Amino acid sequence: MTAPVNWAGNVTFTARELIRPTSVADLQTAVSRATRIRALGSGHSFNRIADTDGTLVSTAGLPPLAETDSAARTVRVNGGMTYAELADRxxxxxxxxANMASLPHISIAGSVATGTHGSGDGQGSLAxxxxxxxLVGPDGELRTLHRDKDGDAFAGSVVSLGALGVVTALTLDLVPAYEISQYGFTGLSVDDATAHFDEIFGSAYSVSLFTDWRGPGFNSAILKHRTGGTPPALPWGTPATERLHPIPGLVADNCTEQLGVPGPWHERLPHFRPGFVPSNGDELQSEWLVARADAVAALRALDGMRAELAPVVQVCEVRTIAADRLWLSPAYGRDTVALHFTWVPDAAAVGPVIxxxxxxxxxxxPRPHWGKLYATGPAALRARYPRLGDFALLARAADPAGKFRNPLVSALIGAEGK
Ligand SMILES: Cc1cc2nc3c(=O)[nH]c(=O)nc-3n(C[C@H](O)[C@H](O)[C@H](O)COP(=O)(O)OP(=O)(O)OC[C@H]3O[C@@H](n4cnc5c(N)ncnc54)[C@H](O)[C@@H]3O)c2cc1C
Structure with missing residues (x-):
């Protein structure tokens, strides 16, 4: 087998095999027989979170599932399905x-497992x-956890880091379909962004600010507005007259339509279009999430380290996320500001800056994004994710032999490294 690598190419998985069962029954058999096994989604994480030295299993080969219930406003989908496929269905x-991440190429189960998010004051993470x-547990048995019946067990099992089992299907909340128009702005200074942070992020359904920390302020702001009513304004910026790529200087061909042209939710909420390479494609990423109340302090801190950031940053994105109750969610218990970094693809140069x-x-x-690069050790993570101790108990009870563990998960939950 050629060793599988992640999307970014910076992780070569150590798994001895990658399997792709075509039925849930085959998946159950594979899990029950394995000594060590982990699910792989679309491989868009930048660290070893998905890795195992046993079997990697993709659920992308399971029969497609997209059962909508119009009355309940839900859809039951495969975990391995991408958001692009779901939008088509x-x-x-x-x-x-209600919301999407910056790209639709990622698998639903993999995104949910790492607390992936988009932006929006009123929007929770995708989880x-x-x-x-x-999910299929270590004994091969299928279990279903319900938000309205399973309380803490559910709250601990959604952002799971893949440590509780292989997710075959998820039922997701839906909302009535809507349109979004994207408006780009340039020329927002750091002073104006910090002085008017709440106004700016409250001015549209979903707001992102982008800077490479080389110029005087933010290279661009993208306001994603629910079509209808008055278009949003950014009095401290200049309306863009051409489409803007989040990474300054790149052509915006892989980006979703901007310039106020209305379009369906899934063709505007992600920054990047399906069928194209998202972002730059040649990059590493990190992201830290802090309490929204600390947004200005965080931006000031980053503004003060331009000399370190500028040589290794392709772009930094600022987004907001509503608080939630999911134990390992980076937005657990606090309205949140996310500080994302797309780095140059040079781990040796980027590591010290991280x-x-x-x-x-x-x-x-700051709580690091589980799927990106960070250096924070387990002790600090336990302090910053207040339910990590509870999650450790849950994971050890669900998987006593550590079938779904890998070194990253073992370090977090204080179990023997596998
Ligand atoms: C270009 C780019 C843009 C990005 N933009 C954003 C963004 O806007 N917001 C954001 O928050 N993040 C973003 N990310 C990060 C990305 O969303 C996460 O890394 C996410 O986990 C990717 O999903 P995946 O399917 O690729 O997961 P993988 O990397 O394949 O796996 C991640 C984790 O999920 C687990 N997992 C996967 N499938 C299953 C399953 N079926 N059952 C149980 N566990 C499973 C794995 O075991 C692993 O622990 C971006 C990444 C890239 C490359």
């Missing part, structure tokens, strides 16, 4: 997801859309 149903989780960013932000207790 929702076409014509009059139903939509908050989950109503039920269906440590420096974490040092500068340390007083703000």
């Amino acid at each position: 929702l076409a014509g149903t009059g139903l939509a997801l 908050t859309q989950v109503r039920t989780v269906e 440590a420096q960013v974490e040092g500068r932000l340390a007083d703000l207790a």
Whole structure:
């Protein structure tokens, strides 16, 4: 077998095999027989979270599932399905997801497992859309967890880091379909962004600010507005007259339509279009999430380390996320501001800067994105994710022999490394 690698190419998985069962029964057999096994989604994480030295299993080969319930406004989908495929399947149903991440190429189960998010003051992470989780446990048995019946067990099992089992299907909340228009702006200064942070992020359904920390302020702001009513304004910026790529200087051909042209939710909420390479394609990523109340302090801290950031940053994106109750969600218990970094693809150059960013932000207790690069150790993670101890108990009870563990998960839950 050629060793599988992640999307970014910076992780070569150590698995001795990659299997792709075509039925849930075959998946159950494979899991029950394995000594060590982990699910692989679309491989868009930048660290070893998905890795195992046993079997990697993709659920992308399971029979396609997209059962919508119009009355309940839900859809039951394969865990291995991508958001792009789901959007296609929702076409014509009059139903939509409330939010999406910056790209639709990622698998639903993999995204939910790492607390992946988009932006929006009123929008939770993608995991908050989950109503039920269906997963194969270490004994090969299928279990279903329900948001309305399973309380803490559910709250601990959605953002799971793949440590509780292989998710075959998820039921997601839907909303009536809607249109979005994207408006780009340039020329927003850091002073104006910090002085008017709440106004700016409250001005549209979903807001992102982008900077490479080389110029005086933000290279661009993208306001995603629910079509209808008055278009949003950004009095401290200049309306863009051409489409803007999040990474300054790149042509926006792989980006979703902007310039206020209305379009369906799934063709505007992600920054990047399906069928194209998202972002730059040649990059590493990190992201730290702090309490929204600390947004200005965090931006000031980053503004103060331009000399370190500018040589290794392709772009930094600022987004907001509503608080939730999912134990390992980076937005657990607090309205959140996410500080994302697309780095140059040079791990040796980026590594020290990651440590420096974490040092500068340390007083703000930043929570790293589980699927991106970070240096924070397990002790600090336990302090910043207040339910990590509860999750450790849950994971050890669900998987006593550690079939779904890998070194990253073992370090977090204080179990023997596998
Ligand atoms: C270009 C780019 C843009 C990005 N933009 C965003 C963004 O806007 N917002 C954001 O928050 N993140 C973003 N990310 C990060 C990305 O969303 C996460 O890394 C996410 O986990 C990717 O999903 P995946 O299917 O590729 O997961 P993988 O990397 O394949 O796996 C991640 C984890 O999920 C587990 N997993 C996967 N499938 C299953 C399953 N069926 N059952 C149980 N566990 C499973 C794996 O075991 C692993 O622990 C971006 C990444 C890239 C490359």
